[in-house]
Amino acid sequence: MRAHLDGLAAVLADCVAGGASVSYLAPFPQEQARSAFERVADEVEQHRRLLLAAFAEGRLVGTVQVNLALPPNQPHRGEIAKLLVHRSARRRGIAQLLMERAESEARTASKTLLVLDTVTGEDAERLYTRLGWTRVGTIPGYALYPDGRPCSTTIFWKTI
Numbered sequence: 056m057r058a059h060l061d062g063l064a065a066v067l068a069d070c071v072a073g074g075a076s077v078s079y080l081a082p083f084p085q086e087q088a089r090s091a092f093e094r095v096a097d098e099v100e101q102h103r104r105l106l107l108a109a110f111a112e113g114r115l116v117g118t119v120q121v122n123l124a125l126p127p128n129q130p131h132r133g134e135i136a137k138l139l140v141h142r143s144a145r146r147r148g149i150a151q152l153l154m155e156r157a158e159s160e161a162r163t164a165s166k167t168l169l170v171l172d173t174v175t176g177e178d179a180e181r182l183y184t185r186l187g188w189t190r191v192g193t194i195p196g197y198a199l200y201p202d203g204r205p206c207s208t209t210i211f212w213k214t215i
Contacts, residue, residue, distance in 0.1 A: 065085070065141070066139050076206050077137055077139065116140060116141045117140040117141065118137065121133045132170065133161045133169050135154070135169055136171070161215060174198070174206050174208060175208060188211040191212060
């Protein structure tokens with residue numbers, strides 16, 4: 056995974072530059088994006104997180120994570136995080152393939168319930184609904200877009 060840190064960072068930086076609310080504010084330099092994935096790599100190596108990546112024509116264009124490190128009373132649950140697809144690779148089904156694989160890998164890791172949150176009204180919300188996720192509700196003003204504007208978040212769950 057560490058061999059792909061620059062590619063992962065490029066996808067994250069592109070998503071933030073495109074206005075995605077994925078935990079980071081603008082300006083968001085490539086070095087900061089790489090540092091974020093170095094921390095993810097540590098968790099992957101500790102078996103606390105799964106990281107999946109999608110490639111197109113030899114270039115890393117998408118990624119998703121499954122957080123496995125949850126409290127002792129939740130060994131059956133995982134959390135989907137950071138479904139990211141480079142803007143140049145969107146509308147090709149990459150996000151759907153990443154989500155399907157994330158669910159499969161979570162099942163292999165003995166998870167039976169997944170949860171996630173996403174910006175309300177964005178494409179990802181429609182994707183999760185199409186993939187059979189159940190909407191719990193919306194929290195207004197939950198996070199910020201990279202430019203500092205507030206955005207609402209929708210919470211989903213899925214039994215796998």
